[in-house]
Amino acid sequence: MPSPAAVVLGVGGLYVAQSVIGGVTFQGLPAVLRKDGASLNEIAFVLLTVLPWSFKFLWAPAIERIRLPAAGGNRSRPVVGVIGAIGVAALVAAALTGPSMLGAVTAALVVGAFASATVDIACDGYAVESLAEKHRGWGNAAQVGGAYLGSAIGGGAFLILIDQLGWRDATLIMAGVLAALGLPFLLSRNPLRPHRSDAERPSLKAAFRRREVWFGIALVGLYVLGQKWAMVLIQPYLVDAGMSLSLIGILNGFVGAGVGIVGALLGGWATKRHGTLPVMMASLLAQVAVTAALSVAAYATWKSDAGLGALAIASSGVMAAGFVALYAELMGRASLDQAGVDFTLFQCADGVVSLIGWQLVGVFGDALGFAWCFGIAAAIGLGVAxxxxAVMRG
Structure with a gap:
């Protein structure tokens, strides 16, 4: 069996790498576009790059069949290596186009998102099948903490680099970071867990026959509804409040990463001690409080960099703790014979519900304003709480 430490290190690097592309797309680029005068509706167009994450369940069975061949064995490393190289090339293409060519840079980032989402299928499947139940908390912490660290690099350090070097050089550096983060997994000598040759072939049909999968989809959709809909508003709001890109980058990067990782570790510890539901509830209610405070700040046109920055990083920390608990609940509900397919369905529910909310924000955000949008998101969070x-009991 693979060493738990080596598994966590390898998948941790991949989770960070996947989130670098996400940070560039969902945090870095929206702030750059807003600085250049783009509307929320134009920014929402870029967020269409979340589509591969929303619908990767369509090709997850094919990836799992390649990764886990019928004759037995495990091809996780070749799958991650080939698809990961496509993701690096896509980021290079985005560097050579630039935000002034919105359609071209969006197309490049869609390819990058497709590659990143596909690597995630293999990575999640490998993590679930390689970690015993007692070690899965570390896997969840690597997943959520890695996502925050990657977002901090892509949405934080990236903005600082743009201020200093410009779009092309900053994005090329991100491509290099992406390649380096995949090396611990690709160069590991840790043995891969062999796949049973007599196991049922991975498929969506097999997933949808299981009650645990339907439970997970419903739970993820509900939780995202309460936690994430206001997330896309925060960066443009900070820009409108007069905060510089460098300061936003510092908040997303060094400060936000630290708070997110601490939140993930605390979430893992609290989940082990108290169970998943109490941690998810506490995180959700804390997020409601932060979002309501942002609504009041927007209504009062409050422009304190320190105060608004504190609210922004608090949102990241409490969300990290909640999603560690959520995915700890879901990891045990994925079948070991097709963990990549089952876990992908859970994540696609996350992406679809997020996309719906973000597009609604883009369509109505300019008309309603930040105060109303944050307020509505807080009210939705209370309803979810x-x-x-009842959903957890079901």
Whole structure:
């Protein structure tokens, strides 16, 4: 069996790498576009790059069949290596186009998102099948903490580099970071867990026959509804409040990464001690409080960099703790014979619900304003908190 430490190190690097592309797309580029005068509706167009993450379940069975061949064995490393190289090339293409060519840079980032989402299928499947139940908390912490660190690099350090070097050089550096983060997994001598040759072939049909999968989809959709809909508003709001790109980059990067990682570790510890539901509820209610505070700040046209920055990083920390608990609940519900397919369905539910909310924000955000949008998101979060215990029992 693979060493738990080597598994966590390898998948941790991949989770960070995947989130670098996400950070560039969902945090870095929106702030750059807003600085150049783009509307929220134009920024929402870029967020279409989340589509591969929303619908990767369509090709997840094919990737799992390649990764886990019928004759037995495990091809996780070749799958990650080939698809990961496509992701690096896509980021290089985005560097050579630039945000002034919105259609071209969006197309490049869609390819990058497709590659990143595909690597995630293999990575999640490998993590679930390689970590025993007692070690899965570390896997969840690597997943969520890695996502925050990658977002900090892509949405934080990236903005600082743009201020200093410009779009092309900053994005090329991100491509190099992406390649380096995949090396611990690709160069590891840790043995891969062999796949049973007599196992049922991975398929969506097999996934949808299982009650645990339907439970997971419903739970993810509900939780994202309460936690994430306001997320896309925060960076443009900070820009409109007069905060510089460098300061936003510092908040997303060094400070945000630290708070997110601490939140993930605390979430893992609290989940082990108290269980998943209490941690998910506490995180959700804390997010409601932060979002309501942002609504009040927007209504009062409050422009304190320190105060608004504190609210932004608090949102990251409490979300990290909640999603560690959520995915700890879901990891045990994925079948070991097709963990990549089952876990992908959970993540696609996350992406679809997020995309719906973000597009609604883009369509109505300019008309309603930040105060109303943050306020509506906080009210939705309260409704989700009321429903969550019943869904968890179901």
């Amino acid at each position: 009321a429903l969550l215990p």
